[in-house]
Amino acid sequence: MATPLLEMKNITKEFPGVKALNDVSFQVTEGEIHCLVGENGAGKSTLMKVLSGVYPYGDYTGDILLSGVAQKFSHIKDSEQAGIAIIYQELALIPEMTVYENIFLGHEIKNGTIVDWNETVQRAGQMLKTVKLDTNPATLIKDLGVGKRQLVEIAKALSRDVKILILDEPTAALNEDDSTNLLNLLLDLKKQGVTCILISHKLKEVIQVADTITVLRDGQTICTLDASRGQVTEYMLIKYMVGREIDNIYPTRQRQPSTQITLEVKNWSAYDPNLGRMVLKDINLNVKRGEIIGLAGLMGSGRTELALSMFGNPVGYQITGEIQLKGAKKQFNRPRDAIRAGMAYVTEDRKGDGLILIQDVKQNITLANLAEISIRGVVDNNAEVKVANDYKESLNIKTPSVEQKVSNLSGGNQQKVCLGKWLFVKPDILILDEPTRGIDVGAKYEIYTIMTRLVQQGMSIIMISSELPEILGMSDRIYIVSSGKISGELPIEEATQEKIMHLATN
Amino acid sequence: MSFFQNAQKVLKQNIREYGMYIALFVIMAIFTATTDGVFISPRNISNLINQTGYIAVLAVGMTLVIVIRHIDLSVGFLAGFLGAVAAIALVFWKLPVYIVIPLVLFLGALAGLVIAFPIAQLKIPSFVASLAGWLIYRGALLLVTAGTGTIIIPDDTFNALGNGYIPDFPDIGFLPDVHKLTLVLGLLAAIFFIVGELNSRKKKQAYNFEVLPMDMFVLKLILTSGLIGAITWVLAGYNGLSWTAVIVLIVVAVYHFITTQMVFGRHIYAIGGNPEAAELSGIDVKKMIYVVFGSMGMLSALSGILFASRLQSATTTAGTLFEMDAIAAAYVGGVSAAGGVGKVTGSIIGALVMMSLTSGMNLMGIDISAQYIVRGAVLVAAVIFDVATRNRGK
Numbered sequence: 035m036a037t038p039l040l041e042m043k044n045i046t047k048e049f050p051g052v053k054a055l056n057d058v059s060f061q062v063t064e065g066e067i068h069c070l071v072g073e074n075g076a077g078k079s080t081l082m083k084v085l086s087g088v089y090p091y092g093d094y095t096g097d098i099l100l101s102g103v104a105q106k107f108s109h110i111k112d113s114e115q116a117g118i119a120i121i122y123q124e125l126a127l128i129p130e131m132t133v134y135e136n137i138f139l140g141h142e143i144k145n146g147t148i149v150d151w152n153e154t155v156q157r158a159g160q161m162l163k164t165v166k167l168d169t170n171p172a173t174l175i176k177d178l179g180v181g182k183r184q185l186v187e188i189a190k191a192l193s194r195d196v197k198i199l200i201l202d203e204p205t206a207a208l209n210e211d212d213s214t215n216l217l218n219l220l221l222d223l224k225k226q227g228v229t230c231i232l233i234s235h236k237l238k239e240v241i242q243v244a245d246t247i248t249v250l251r252d253g254q255t256i257c258t259l260d261a262s263r264g265q266v267t268e269y270m271l272i273k274y275m276v277g278r279e280i281d282n283i284y285p286t287r288q289r290q291p292s293t294q295i296t297l298e299v300k301n302w303s304a305y306d307p308n309l310g311r312m313v314l315k316d317i318n319l320n321v322k323r324g325e326i327i328g329l330a331g332l333m334g335s336g337r338t339e340l341a342l343s344m345f346g347n348p349v350g351y352q353i354t355g356e357i358q359l360k361g362a363k364k365q366f367n368r369p370r371d372a373i374r375a376g377m378a379y380v381t382e383d384r385k386g387d388g389l390i391l392i393q394d395v396k397q398n399i400t401l402a403n404l405a406e407i408s409i410r411g412v413v414d415n416n417a418e419v420k421v422a423n424d425y426k427e428s429l430n431i432k433t434p435s436v437e438q439k440v441s442n443l444s445g446g447n448q449q450k451v452c453l454g455k456w457l458f459v460k461p462d463i464l465i466l467d468e469p470t471r472g473i474d475v476g477a478k479y480e481i482y483t484i485m486t487r488l489v490q491q492g493m494s495i496i497m498i499s500s501e502l503p504e505i506l507g508m509s510d511r512i513y514i515v516s517s518g519k520i521s522g523e524l525p526i527e528e529a530t531q532e533k534i535m536h537l538a539t540n
Numbered sequence: 541m542s543f544f545q546n547a548q549k550v551l552k553q554n555i556r557e558y559g560m561y562i563a564l565f566v567i568m569a570i571f572t573a574t575t576d577g578v579f580i581s582p583r584n585i586s587n588l589i590n591q592t593g594y595i596a597v598l599a600v601g602m603t604l605v606i607v608i609r610h611i612d613l614s615v616g617f618l619a620g621f622l623g624a625v626a627a628i629a630l631v632f633w634k635l636p637v638y639i640v641i642p643l644v645l646f647l648g649a650l651a652g653l654v655i656a657f658p659i660a661q662l663k664i665p666s667f668v669a670s671l672a673g674w675l676i677y678r679g680a681l682l683l684v685t686a687g688t689g690t691i692i693i694p695d696d697t698f699n700a701l702g703n704g705y706i707p708d709f710p711d712i713g714f715l716p717d718v719h720k721l722t723l724v725l726g727l728l729a730a731i732f733f734i735v736g737e738l739n740s741r742k743k744k745q746a747y748n749f750e751v752l753p754m755d756m757f758v759l760k761l762i763l764t765s766g767l768i769g770a771i772t773w774v775l776a777g778y779n780g781l782s783w784t785a786v787i788v789l790i791v792v793a794v795y796h797f798i799t800t801q802m803v804f805g806r807h808i809y810a811i812g813g814n815p816e817a818a819e820l821s822g823i824d825v826k827k828m829i830y831v832v833f834g835s836m837g838m839l840s841a842l843s844g845i846l847f848a849s850r851l852q853s854a855t856t857t858a859g860t861l862f863e864m865d866a867i868a869a870a871y872v873g874g875v876s877a878a879g880g881v882g883k884v885t886g887s888i889i890g891a892l893v894m895m896s897l898t899s900g901m902n903l904m905g906i907d908i909s910a911q912y913i914v915r916g917a918v919l920v921a922a923v924i925f926d927v928a929t930r931n932r933g934k
């Protein structure tokens with residue numbers, strides 16, 4: 035057999051209290067798409083960070099060989115020089131800069147000491163063509179949607195001479211169209227000889243594009259599968275990932291139609307003074323006791339804006355319309371009011387406005403309901419640890435202790451901390467914005483089970499999701515949001531993917 | 541594990557916290573050596589504490605301000621101005637001390653709220669808003685002292701705050717040259733500390749939480765109570781505990797409790813860590829800005845009172861550069877400029893470090909120009925140390 039392009043041998047990486055990687059071996063052949071799957075906290079991102087020099091040589095044990103030559107990266111720059119490009123779970127573009135500036139950031143095209151902007155723009159244009167992005171290179175990043183930003187990231191990676199392109203959950207934040215687009219691009223790039231390592235929790239797409247799949251579990255390599263001949267099934271992967279069999283993706287649930295309306299919004303419109311336009315137009319919707327409603331729609335259709343505007347309007351929209359809780363008219367001036375009235379909102383962007391990354395797990399979990407663990411304003415630290423441990427257990431948060439800083443948790447486990455924080459508020463109405471983004475199959479099932487339990491206890495849930503199967507699998511009723519308006523409402527019995535997409539795009 | 545391995549591990553884990561104490565100790569040791577022990581003499585230590593007082597209370601307030609990602613440049617001249625107001629109230633309006641002090645503290649809180657208004661309501665950067673405050677209060681100080689120049693304060697009670705010492709038991713021939721009440725207080729403090737530590741350890745063990753290994757725990761108790769004992773002994777050998785020290789201790793105790801044990805403190809650190817997430821978690825960020833700046837204003841007033849009392853007069857330049865000393869003390873004490881991190885007790889140590897440098901170099905007769913340079917270097921070194929250890933802890 036020929037020498038593999040990349041070989042990682044017996045890699046072990048420890049953090050205080052956690053063995054993130056335990057003797058992992060991993061091989062990538064030239065020109066293939068190699069997918070890396072595993073549960074949250076299995077060590078996927080860590081393995082890629084070792085490979086790309088984020089954790090320098092000496093911080094881990096084991097060997098990295100590129101085409102048979104041992105590498106000792108002490109910095110990301112070194113791995114870049116060796117032809118490894120990594121696109122992180124969190125995008126790393128600078129929003130206030132143009133596309134072409136971003137693409138060549140860090141390796142500007144220079145004429146002597148001066149940046150050659152003409153050449154830069156022209157080369158950027160070529161790069162955009164390779165990634166099939168039809169955008170003016172002078173556009174600012176902040177004006178692009180997530181899907182396009184992702185493509186710019188790839189263009190940026192390709193603008194260096196890459197041999198191995200690593201993508202860490204690139205499709206987590208993308209809708210189906212953008213995802214398909216990106217995956218097709220990867221297949222194209224493969225034809226051009228680019229080797230690619232892809233991390234994803236979306237097993238369908240993994241099976242669709244992968245030549246080889248490596249499964250990690252608890253920091254160990256479980257197996258490497260040849261997926262090029264189509265024998266690998268989702269079911270198999272799940273079994274390897276979780277270590278046991280999972281039959282259903284969605285828990286079965288006794289639907290219990292109730293007539294008692296918990297939350298109702300009438301003629302609800304919002305104007306965003308920063309954008310200078312209406313973001314919500316004449317929205318009417320309601321949620322009943324024990325009901326899950328799904329808010330479907332495209333990215334940027336106004337679902338998050340709707341959630342924010344109902345949840346105390348922290349952004350400062352100018353709102354007209356009426357909100358009623360259990361039949362009583364309400365006015366929320368800030369999130370605090372909404373929380374007191376029994377609402378909770380798990381935001382979509384956990385790092386941006388969900389978590390306090392520099393604080394530990396317990397402080398994050400209790401933050402929104404400190405009143406419950408304090409007496410006359412004094413926090414009972416022991417009660418806090420107990421509460422946090424309860425949620426750690428019931429949500430199965432993988433962390434050595436609740437005193438671990440949240441920034442040290444894997445992406446999926448951070449999401450669970452967010453969820454725990456809002457469950458501790460014990461709300462009547464729970465708004466979930468993309469609740470399973472970046473979460474592994476097993477954990478998804480856990481979250482769905484928790485949702486089911488909560489509605490059976492009488493909670494009402496509003497679930498915003500871009501994953502249609504999830505919307506169809508969990509909702510009792512679906513509202514479709516399009517350009518800030520409700521473009522349709524479907525009871526679950528009548529809903530299909532096609533109908534939803536049709537309403538979402540018109 | 542052996543004693544030394546334990547010690548090494550504990551030190552490594554807490555290097556950032558203990559680093560400051562070690563630095564203070566080293567600085568004190570160096571000055572003691574270079575001044576033939578004059579630095580550590582009871583008289584000098586007592587003086588050092590009184591000099592640190594008016595910066596220390598500012599540093600306490602500044603800690604909270606920096607933690608919520610803001611800054612307040614106006615505190616120095618606000619202190620100067622309110623010191624002058626206190627002098628005027630005592631001397632010209634002939635108000636009694638027990639009215640003047642609450643009045644001035646109240647004015648301080650009010651001034652803090654005024655600075656907070658554009659910051660909270662209009663989202664003006666605090667650097668700009670408080671810079672405006674700096675100019676305005678400086679003008680106000682010059683204005684109120686324009687007619688009179690320096691105002692001498694004849695009130696003994698007021699002046700005792702910056703110069704006086706707590707009374708002692710009547711002399712019964714036992715330990716004649718020692719301040720006995722100070723000793724008793726020191727002893728009480730040590731007992732209080734030990735009992736508190738034992739209690740919290742027991743509670744933690746009951747919940748099965750991790751605690752220090754036993755030998756390290758005993759070492760910590762011995763070192764800390766030894767330190768309390770040593771300071772008490774040194775002070776008792778002179779005039780005893782000063783009123784300034786008492787005031788600073790109370791302020792620190794109250795703020796330490798609020799920031800570490802209360803919901804209020806949690807909210808402050810949450811805002812510093814991520815203001816958007818804090819707001820969405822139901823924290824009223826605006827209100828907290830008012831409270832933090834209001835408290836800063838009140839502490840500025842206290843600082844102004846302590847300073848005027850210490851000089852027994854209000855001068856036209858009182859408060860100059862206090863804000864810089866307070867900010868430097870906070871940074872040296874481990875408060876992070878990025879927000880969300882920093883302890884009140886750290887800032888007090890920071891203030892002591894900076895004041896020890898000044899005091900020690902003064903004793904050595906080092907030129908003022910060199911003093912500034914040394915203090916600047918120490919500030920940078922402290923922050924570099926802080927950042928380096930923080931990254932490693934990650």
Ligand SMILES: Nc1ncnc2c1ncn2[C@@H]1O[C@H](COP(=O)(O)OP(=O)(O)OP(=O)(O)O)[C@@H](O)[C@H]1O
Nearest residue numbers: 049054074075076077078079080442443444445446
């Ligand atoms: N800087 C760190 N400090 C301490 N522990 C860490 C750190 N980074 C990661 N870990 C731990 O290492 C383990 C592996 O994390 P990693 O981010 O590689 O998981 P992952 O497989 O990418 O998960 P996800 O699918 O949730 O992104 C986790 O248990 C995590 O808590």
Ligand SMILES: [Mg+2]
Nearest residue numbers: 079123444445
């Ligand atoms: Mg990851």
